[in-house]
Amino acid sequence: MNNQLKSHKDTYILSNGVKIPCIGFGTYLMTGNLAEDSIIEALNLDYRHIDTASLYKNESDVGQAIKNSGIPRDEIFVTGKLWNTDQGYNSTLKAFDECLNRLGFDYLDMYLIHWPVPEGHEDDFEELNLETWRAFEKLYKEKKLRAIGVSNFKPKHLKPLMKNAEIMPMVNQLEIHPCHNQTETVEFCKENNIQVEAWGPLMRGKALGFTELKKIADAHSKSIAQICLRWLIQQDIIPLPKSQTPSRIKENTQIFDFTLTDEEMKIINNIKLSE
Numbered sequence: 647m648n649n650q651l652k653s654h655k656d657t658y659i660l661s662n663g664v665k666i667p668c669i670g671f672g673t674y675l676m677t678g679n680l681a682e683d684s685i686i687e688a689l690n691l692d693y694r695h696i697d698t699a700s701l702y703k704n705e706s707d708v709g710q711a712i713k714n715s716g717i718p719r720d721e722i723f724v725t726g727k728l729w730n731t732d733q734g735y736n737s738t739l740k741a742f743d744e745c746l747n748r749l750g751f752d753y754l755d756m757y758l759i760h761w762p763v764p765e766g767h768e769d770d771f772e773e774l775n776l777e778t779w780r781a782f783e784k785l786y787k788e789k790k791l792r793a794i795g796v797s798n799f800k801p802k803h804l805k806p807l808m809k810n811a812e813i814m815p816m817v818n819q820l821e822i823h824p825c826h827n828q829t830e831t832v833e834f835c836k837e838n839n840i841q842v843e844a845w846g847p848l849m850r851g852k853a854l855g856f857t858e859l860k861k862i863a864d865a866h867s868k869s870i871a872q873i874c875l876r877w878l879i880q881q882d883i884i885p886l887p888k889s890q891t892p893s894r895i896k897e898n899t900q901i902f903d904f905t906l907t908d909e910e911m912k913i914i915n916n917i918k919l920s921e
Contacts, residue, residue, distance in 0.1 A: 651879065654899040655692050658884065660816040661839045664793050666756070667695035667723055668879065669899060672845065672888030677704045684890045685711035689722070691896050697819075697845075697886050699727035699760060700745055709749035724749070725756040725819075727797055730764035733774050738781035742790070756793040757782060758819055762803035772806040783813050793817065797845075801834045808838070819843040822883060824853055824874060824917040832883070843884040848874055858917055866904045869897060876901045877914050 650656065657665035671688040673681055673696065681704045685696060689711070698708045705726065712722055726749070732741035746754060759778055763771040782794040795817030796804070808814055818835050820828050822844035835842050848871050853859060859870045866873070871887070875898060878885040887898040906914070 652902055653692070654902075655694050658841055658882070660793050660841055661814065662793060662816055664755075664816070665723075666793070666817075666841065666884065667693075668884055669693070669875070670695035670697045670723075670725070670843065670884060670886040671895075672886040673698050673704055673708060674702055674845075674888060676702070676888070676890065677707055680890055681707035682711040682714065684895070686715050687892050688895050689715045689717055691899060693895075693899070694721060695723045695725075695884075697725045697843075699758075700729045700732070700741065701727065701760065705745060705748035706750070709751060713750065719751065723755045724751070725758065726754050727758045727760040728778065730761050733759070733764055733767075733778045735777045735781045738778045739784070742781070742785055746790070753790050753792065755791075756795060756817060757785070757791050758795045758797040758817065759799070760797050762796070762799045771803070775803070775807050776810050779807055779811055783811070786813060795819070795840070800831050804834065804838075804840075814838070815840055817841045817843060819845055819886070821846045822878065823847050823849045824856065824859065824877070824914050825849065825919045827915060832881070836882075841884065842882075843886055844878050845886050847878055847885040847887055856917060858913055862906070862910050862913065865910075866906075868901075868904065871898060872901050873906070873914070876904065876906055877911065880906055880911060 651668050654669035656668050671693045726745050767774050785791045786794050793816045795815045797819040818840050822828050832842050853874050854870050859873050863870045863873045875885045889895050
């Protein structure tokens with residue numbers, strides 16, 4: 647565990663030396679004024695890592711919120727994602743240009759392949775991923791991207807890509823939360839110097855119903871959400887919580903003043919969904 651982290655503005659260092667804030671702000675299902683208001687609230691609370699995707703249909707809202715915040719662009723780490731139907735070399739380059747235009751940026755901090763196996767490409771996803779990755783490498787070399795990575799890739803997806811890539815993926819964004827540890831993939835990423843991020847860290851709210859988590863939360867005078875996020879931080883995984891409630895946006899950053907014990911970590915690791 648990285649014991650140097652003292653706040654959500656503190657950073658991990660990616661394999662290429664780029665710094666990435668240790669907590670991100672998720673924006674899935676946020677559009678329009680809701681997205682802008684929530685992002686500005688997060689930025690006012692010192693979040694410096696915003697996660698979006700073309701699928702979310704809110705890139706223009708993200709860009710506008712950052713512009714309206716008055717915070718210099720180079721102080722905010724923004725991640726975008728390439729949607730499945732845009733995979734392929736030329737289509738990736740086109741989709742990226744459109745992404746930048748919607749954001750109103752001239753560069754992006756990080757771009758991820760959203761999913762490894764687009765529908766209809768079950769038999770040739772390896773070739774398609776590599777073609778897409780070649781476009782990512784081109785954009786990275788042109789300094790339009792500060793970092794490149796993937797999302798929802800398991801070792802079986804990563805291995806063929808890494809075997810043929812010139813530049814290795816720097817990040818893998820995965821669904822990780824209690825009941826879904828993704829241990830094998832997380833360990834593979836750590837062994838290969840790929841930073842792991844966690845989307846859906848609160849199980850879209852379902853985590854709040856677990857009695858095991860409530861007991862641990864009460865022991866630390868914290869919320870269940872804070873316990874879930876701390877559990878990830880202690881694994882050196884970047885959580886991407888989302889909320890539109892100002893008090894919860896703030897609460898999600900207040901996880902650096904306590905430590906889960908080894909026994910508590912083990913309990914959380916072993917939580918299972920009831921049948």
